[in-house]
Amino acid sequence: MxxxxxxxxxxxFKRFQVxxxxxxxxxxxxxxxxxxTVQDKNKYNTPKYRFxxxxxxxxxxxxxxxxxxxxxxxxxxxxxxxxxxxGIKVGLTNYAAAYATxxxxxxxxxxxxxxxxAYKGVEEVDGEDYNVEQEGERAPFxxxxxxxxxxTTTGAKIFAxxxxxxxxxxxxxxxxxxxxGYDSESKKYDAAAHRDRIFGKHVAEYMELLKExxxxxxxxxxxxxxxxxxxxxxxEEMYKKAHAAIRANPAPxxxxxxxxxxxxxxxxxxxLEVRKNRVRNKKAYLLRLKSLQEAQ
Numbered sequence: 001m002x003x004x005x006x007x008x009x010x011x012x013f014k015r016f017q018v019x020x021x022x023x024x025x026x027x028x029x030x031x032x033x034x035x036x037t038v039q040d041k042n043k044y045n046t047p048k049y050r051f052x053x054x055x056x057x058x059x060x061x062x063x064x065x066x067x068x069x070x071x072x073x074x075x076x077x078x079x080x081x082x083x084x085x086x087g088i089k090v091g092l093t094n095y096a097a098a099y100a101t102x103x104x105x106x107x108x109x110x111x112x113x114x115x116x117x118a119y120k121g122v123e124e125v126d127g128e129d130y131n132v133e134q135e136g137e138r139a140p141f142x143x144x145x146x147x148x149x150x151x152t153t154t155g156a157k158i159f160a161x162x163x164x165x166x167x168x169x170x171x172x173x174x175x176x177x178x179x180x181g182y183d184s185e186s187k188k189y190d191a192a193a194h195r196d197r198i199f200g201k202h203v204a205e206y207m208e209l210l211k212e213x214x215x216x217x218x219x220x221x222x223x224x225x226x227x228x229x230x231x232x233x234x235x236e237e238m239y240k241k242a243h244a245a246i247r248a249n250p251a252p253x254x255x256x257x258x259x260x261x262x263x264x265x266x267x268x269x270x271x272l273e274v275r276k277n278r279v280r281n282k283k284a285y286l287l288r289l290k291s292l293q294e295a296q
Contacts, residue, residue, distance in 0.1 A: 029149055036146055037067040049075070049143040051172055053102075053161045055150070060098055062105040062161055064143055076112060078105035078252075085253065086245040087238055090224045095160045095180070096200040096239050102161035103243060106168020107250035113141060119169035125243065127195030129176040130166055140171040155180035160198070199239045204232035 022028035039048045047066035054061040060080035065072045080092040080101045091097055110116040119140050122130050132140040143165075147158050159178045166172050176182055181193035196202070207225070211218040219226065230238060270278075 026149070032146075036144060047073075049141070050146040051105075051143040051162070051165055051170070052146045052148070053098075053150075053158050054148060055093065055098075055157065058093065060093055060101045060157075060161065062101050062165075064105065064109050065146075076105060076109040078102075078108055082252070083242065086242040088242045089228045090230055091200070091203060093157075094200065094203060095157050095197050096203070098157040098160035099164040099167075099198045100239065100242055100246065102164025103168045104164075104246050104250055106165045106170045107247055108252065110141065110169050111250055115141060116169070120247075121169035122167040123247070125167065125195060125198055127181065127191035127193070127198065129179070129189065129191075131174075132166070132169060132171040140169070142171040142173075145172060145174065152178060154178050154182055154184065155197075163194075163198070199236040201236065204235045207232045207235075 018024070020028070020030065023030055036050055037048060039046060049064055049066050052061075052063040052065055058081075061077070062079070063077045064075045066075065067073075078101055080097045082104065083089075083092055083097060083100055086100070086104075088097060088100060106121065107116060110119055115138060118135055118138060119132060121132070122128075134140060145158075145162050150156065150158055152158065154177070156178070159174075160180070162172060162174060163179060166174065176189040177184075179189065179194050180197045181190035182188070183190070207218070207222055210221060225231075
């Protein structure tokens with residue numbers, strides 16, 4: 001077939017359908033969203049829960065949500081900026097922080113549903129793949145991973161958050177093939193390597209390497225770590241204590257309400273007495289002006 005010129009005439013533009021706003025902005029993958037939100041018809045109005053993970057430059061956002069026509073309904077949320085409460089004051093967007101944020105979300109949500117005691121998950125982190133199994137009458141809470149527009153490469157931080165949620169006691173369909181430590185050639189999963197990653201061993205190793213090579217660069221690059229007393233030797237202990245603290249009290253802290261004094265930007269309405277007095281003054285001024293003109 002030869003080359004055919006595309007003619008964009010009046011008929012073309014009359015029939016042109018604009019794509020959805022969030023597709024035009026490049027914010028939503030509707031091909032994926034359709035498959036994540038569609039529910040079986042025999043389940044009627046039962047929500048299909050999604051575990052949403054999003055990364056910003058300074059924060060990690062983890063949420064449990066379900067969709068409605070009006071928009072998504074957020075059931076529970078956890079953020080990495082909450083981690084300083086639990087002892088993690090630095091590295092709030094790294095692999096270990098992603099795991100801790102996922103763990104915090106899982107424990108918080110299960111506590112909200114009164115299921116925290118029934119489904120405790122993995123209390124001693126070993127990096128092994130873990131899938132929640134039903135215990136008792138109540139089935140485990142189930143959610144599917146929503147990665148958004150992120151690239152799902154092996155060892156990505158998204159899967160660290162997912163591992164945290166799974167270890168926290170939420171049933172999330174997954175396999176070990178995307179975790180850090182999985183080798184696609186040998187088809188083997190190194191749980192010990194993944195455990196080291198969860199406890200920030202890669203950060204500790206880089207700290208030691210940089211300190212040996214360039215002391216000034218180390219002080220500049222890890223200034224916040226040094227200020228908070230985080231060293232390559234105690235970084236693993238910091239994460240262990242944080243995981244225990246998260247399990248002990250995952251509840252969010254409510255901020256005190258800010259007392260705001262209302263300010264008036266419009267003119268205050270004059271009282272009747274003030275208005276009458278203003279009229280009297282105007283009359284007196286006009287009479288005085290008239291008498292001066294007559295005198296001349």
